[in-house]
Amino acid sequence: MTEARGPEPVIQAFFDEPTNTVSYIVADPETKQAAFIDPVLDYDHNGGSVDTRSVEAMLTAADEAGYTVVWTLETHAHADHLSGSPYVKAKTGAKIGIGEHIKEVQKIFRPVFNATDLRTDGSDFDHLFVDGETFRIGDLTVEVLYTPGHTPADICYRIGGHVFVGDTLFMPDFGTARADFPGGDVRTLYHSIRKLLALPPETVLHLCHDYKAPGRDVYAWETTVGEQRERNVHVKEGVSEEEFTAMRTARDATLAAPRLLLPSIQVNIRAGKFPPAEANGVRYLTIPVKLKGGAELGV
Numbered sequence: 001m002t003e004a005r006g007p008e009p010v011i012q013a014f015f016d017e018p019t020n021t022v023s024y025i026v027a028d029p030e031t032k033q034a035a036f037i038d039p040v041l042d043y044d045h046n047g048g049s050v051d052t053r054s055v056e057a058m059l060t061a062a063d064e065a066g067y068t069v070v071w072t073l074e075t076h077a078h079a080d081h082l083s084g085s086p087y088v089k090a091k092t093g094a095k096i097g098i099g100e101h102i103k104e105v106q107k108i109f110r111p112v113f114n115a116t117d118l119r120t121d122g123s124d125f126d127h128l129f130v131d132g133e134t135f136r137i138g139d140l141t142v143e144v145l146y147t148p149g150h151t152p153a154d155i156c157y158r159i160g161g162h163v164f165v166g167d168t169l170f171m172p173d174f175g176t177a178r179a180d181f182p183g184g185d186v187r188t189l190y191h192s193i194r195k196l197l198a199l200p201p202e203t204v205l206h207l208c209h210d211y212k213a214p215g216r217d218v219y220a221w222e223t224t225v226g227e228q229r230e231r232n233v234h235v236k237e238g239v240s241e242e243e244f245t246a247m248r249t250a251r252d253a254t255l256a257a258p259r260l261l262l263p264s265i266q267v268n269i270r271a272g273k274f275p276p277a278e279a280n281g282v283r284y285l286t287i288p289v290k291l292k293g294g295a296e297l298g299v
């Protein structure tokens with residue numbers, strides 16, 4: 001090891017195949033304090049129904065291990081799944097944390113969804129982390145690394161020799177996350193990735209997603225800085241900012257919107273809460289419709 005560090009976390013991963021999302025429990029083995037990272041609320045878009053089985057599995061695991069859940073942490077406002085953090089908070093009293101730049105994401109999407117109830121000061125979250133901030137989970141020290149690009153608000157959580165990287169990086173054989181969401185920026189993503197890859201090579205990286213990759217038929221979500229530097233198909237050592245930008249921009253132009261993009265964003269910018277009930281007591285999700293040539297369509 002190249003630097004002195006505090007105690008190491010005990011880590012459990014939970015994979016949600018419908019959204020390809022990996023959620024984590026990280027715990028201090030001494031004090032049994034724990035945090036959830038990126039918990040998933042199951043959501044059936046066709047029926048408009050939610051289910052808590054994924055987050056219940058995490059809560060059961062935490063309970064069986066005797067953990068006290070003190071934080072439920074988001075790496076960013078996800079565009080592919082709804083956050084389970086409000087449920088974790090309701091069940092455990094854990095605080096919901098996210099990066100301070102969530103305010104920018106809220107400002108971008110408030111008009112998109114006409115979310116007039118939404119305050120764009122981040123106050124729906126319990127804590128907004130700034131770059132370099134440290135906090136504790138029991139005796140563990142967590143360092144916040146600001147890694148924008150995929151969205152303007154991404155952060156990573158570094159605990160001992162482990163970093164929870166959100167959507168900054170995927171497995172080396174898959175590459176990187178898209179950077180074409182509103183407020184995303186491919187060059188910014190490149191620099192955030194380089195910041196992560198400057199960490200010691202043995203640093204273990206825990207990813208938020210996996211989609212398998214050509215030639216790999218099992219899911220994987222754990223890698224190291226060294227492996228990424230050597231083998232990441234998009235940003236291994238030697239790939240320039242220009243090369244990455246050209247590749248990522250061309251690739252993003254071919255990608256469809258994620259299946260749960262619109263439901264996810266409007267819920268996750270509200271810290272996982274649904275829009276307020278309308279006059280009939282029902283909560284609705286909003287789908288902004290792009291009516292190109294509306295008059296011709298007769299609408």
Ligand SMILES: [Fe+2]
Pocket residue numbers: 076077078079080150167
């Ligand atoms: Fe994401």
